[in-house]
Structures are given as structure tokens and as C-alpha cells.
Amino acid sequence: MALASGVRFAPRALLRPWALLRGTTLGRTEPAAGGGGDGARRFGSQRVLVEPDAASGVAVMKLRNPSNALSLELLTELVISLEKLENDKTFRGIILTSDCPRVFCAGLDLTEICGRNPAHCAEYWKAMQELWLRMYLSSLVLVAAINGACPAGGCIIALSCDCRVLADNPKYRIGLNETLLGIIAPFWLKDTYVNTIGHRASEQALQLGSLFPPAEALQVGLVDQVVPEDQVQSTALSEMARWLAVPDHARQLTKNMMRKATADRLLRQRDADTQNFVSFVCRDSIQKSLQAYLEKLRQRKG
Numbered sequence: 001m002a003l004a005s006g007v008r009f010a011p012r013a014l015l016r017p018w019a020l021l022r023g024t025t026l027g028r029t030e031p032a033a034g035g036g037g038d039g040a041r042r043f044g045s046q047r048v049l050v051e052p053d054a055a056s057g058v059a060v061m062k063l064r065n066p067s068n069a070l071s072l073e074l075l076t077e078l079v080i081s082l083e084k085l086e087n088d089k090t091f092r093g094i095i096l097t098s099d100c101p102r103v104f105c106a107g108l109d110l111t112e113i114c115g116r117n118p119a120h121c122a123e124y125w126k127a128m129q130e131l132w133l134r135m136y137l138s139s140l141v142l143v144a145a146i147n148g149a150c151p152a153g154g155c156i157i158a159l160s161c162d163c164r165v166l167a168d169n170p171k172y173r174i175g176l177n178e179t180l181l182g183i184i185a186p187f188w189l190k191d192t193y194v195n196t197i198g199h200r201a202s203e204q205a206l207q208l209g210s211l212f213p214p215a216e217a218l219q220v221g222l223v224d225q226v227v228p229e230d231q232v233q234s235t236a237l238s239e240m241a242r243w244l245a246v247p248d249h250a251r252q253l254t255k256n257m258m259r260k261a262t263a264d265r266l267l268r269q270r271d272a273d274t275q276n277f278v279s280f281v282c283r284d285s286i287q288k289s290l291q292a293y294l295e296k297l298r299q300r301k302g
């Protein structure tokens with residue numbers, strides 16, 4: 001973990017994410033629509049599109065999975081895209097957003113933990129830990145441009161960014177609603193919540209499984225700005241400019257100082273956390289409630 005400029009805090013090779021890729025198109029580079037000038041080449045994979053702008057040093061990363069549920073493949077592709085940008089000195093910031101209408105990220109892909117064997121659940125949970133660690137400790141500025149619903153794991157992805165801009169649409173609620181599914185947020189989700197909105201607000205919101213509409217999310221401090229939907233991207237860019245105005249080394253070291261203890265707590269207990277997760281989700285009662293919840297989601301659609 002270097003401490004000079006170009007600081008890299010994210011623990012390397014915690015997993016070899018590419019080992020998890022199953023026939024994805026990751027690494028493909030194509031010209032951006034409408035232009036091919038310097039820095040206009042976008043790259044990505046089936047589920048993550050990256051639009052880099054070398055001139056500004058900012059890349060827009062778009063999630064494009066169904067409902068952006070965090071499947072194992074999406075988690076893996078996100079880690080790889082993040083790593084690629086972190087290793088390229090051209091880039092100082094990423095705007096994370098959704099290419100999927102009305103949903104920023106639906107959280108854990110419940111089909112990855114429902115009706116699966118313990119080994120699969122463990123592999124899945126390790127990939128979730130890995131993404132959170134890398135995002136939470138990223139040396140880049142991460143701004144979440146939240147243009148859709150943002151429950152549970154989606155909220156965690158947003159909270160691991162440095163700044164959040166939410167579209168002002170009452171349907172775009174954000175929060176950790178795990179208790180309503182009969183499951184319990186692990187300690188590092190809870191810690192991330194507490195670090196963002198404080199202990200008392202987290203105590204209430206976590207127990208109640210609150211999903212906050214935009215105005216309330218702003219009030220409780222879950223997001224930093226709420227703006228009309230068509231201004232989410234431009235506001236995220238303005239926020240990015242504000243963060244990039246700070247010298248990298250000072251901002252990066254400060255970020256590390258603020259976040260390291262929280263990340264270290266998971267790093268120290270990673271295996272135990274995985275075991276807890278697996279034994280919890282593999283219980284018959286939990287499998288039944290996950291199944292019922294998924295069924296309800298599918299029926300609601302019709």
C-alpha cells in the first residue's frame with residue numbers, strides 16, 4: 001500500500017476476478033457513439049459500459065444488467081473495470097450510473113443465493129466483499145449518479161462512493177431494507193451506513209428496513225444532492241469537478257484515514273463473515289423467505 005501520489009489503497013489480488021468471468025466480452029474497446037477523438041473510446045463488458053474522457057480524467061461507468069441486480073458476473077465485471085481505470089494514470093474519477101430504466105441497482109441478485117449450494121453462495125459473497133473493498137478504498141473519486149431505485153446492496157454500492165446525487169423521483173427510494181426480507185445486514189454494511197448517516201439514524205433505518213424517498217434521503221444524509229432527473233448527470237459532473245479540485249495525494253490520504261479502519265474490520269474477518277453469510281442464507285427458513293420474496297417480485301411485475 002503506497003503512500004505517495006498515485007496512492008493505491010485497494011488491496012490487490014484479494015481475488016483474481018478474471019478467473020470468475022465466464023465468456024464475457026470484457027476488455028473490448030469500441031469507438032464512442034458520435035465521435036472517435038482522443039479519449040473517446042469506450043470499453044467494457046456485457047454488463048458494464050465504460051465511457052472514458054481522457055481530457056477530463058473522468059470515466060462514466062454504466063451498469064447494464066437486468067434491474068442491475070448484482071449477479072456474480074456483474075460484480076466481477078465491475079471489479080475489473082474499476083481496476084482497469086485505477087491502473088491507468090489518466091483517470092482521477094468515475095461517475096457510476098445505470099443504463100437500466102428506473103433502477104440504479106436492485107441489490108444482491110437473489111437468484112445467486114436462492115436454491116444454490118453453499119460453495120456457490122460463498123463464492124458469490126466473496127465477490128460482493130471484494131467489490132465493496134475496492135470501491136470503498138478506491139484512490140479515485142467515485143460519484144454515484146443515482147438515476148433509479150437503490151435498495152439494499154444498491155445502496156451499499158452508492159454508499160461506497162464519495163458522493164451521491166439522486167434523481168428527484170418518489171419511486172427512486174434508497175436504503176438498507178434487509179430486515180423486510182427477513183435477512184440481516186452484515187456488520188460492514190451496517191458500518192458503512194453508520195459512517196454515512198450516524199448511529200441513531202442507522203439504528204432506526206436498519207431495524208425498520210427504511211427505503212427513503214429523495215427528500216428524506218437528503219435530510220438524513222444518505223445522499224448529497226437531489227436534483228431533477230435530467231440534471232443528475234450534469235450535477236454529478238459538477239460534484240466531480242469540486243472533488244477533483246483538491247490535490248490527489250491530500251484527498252486520497254484523507255479518504256484512507258477516514259475509511260481504513262472500517263475496511264480493515266472486514267479484511268480481518270473476511271472468512272468468518274463468509275461463513276456466517278453462507279450458514280445464514282442456506283438455512284431452510286431463509287431459503288423459504290427468499291423464495292417467497294422472489295416470487296412476489298415476479299408476480300408484481302405481471
Ligand SMILES: CCCC/C=C/CC(=O)SCCNC(=O)CCNC(=O)[C@H](O)C(C)(C)COP(=O)(O)OP(=O)(O)OC[C@H]1O[C@@H](n2cnc3c(N)ncnc32)[C@H](O)[C@@H]1OP(=O)(O)O
Nearest residue numbers: 067069106107108109110111149152153183184297298301
Ligand atoms: C444475509 C445477509 C445478506 C445481506 C445483504 C443483502 C443485500 C441485498 O441487496 S438483498 C436484495 C434486496 N433487493 C431488493 O429488495 C430489491 C428487489 N427489487 C425491487 O424492489 C424492484 O425490482 C426494483 C424496485 C429494484 C425495480 O422495480 P421494477 O418494477 O423496475 O422491476 P421489477 O419488475 O420489480 O423487476 C424486474 C425483474 O428483476 C427481478 N429482480 C428485481 N430485483 C431482483 C433482485 N434483487 N434479485 C434478483 N432478481 C431481481 C424481478 O424478479 C424481475 O424479474 P423477471 O423479469 O424475471 O420477472
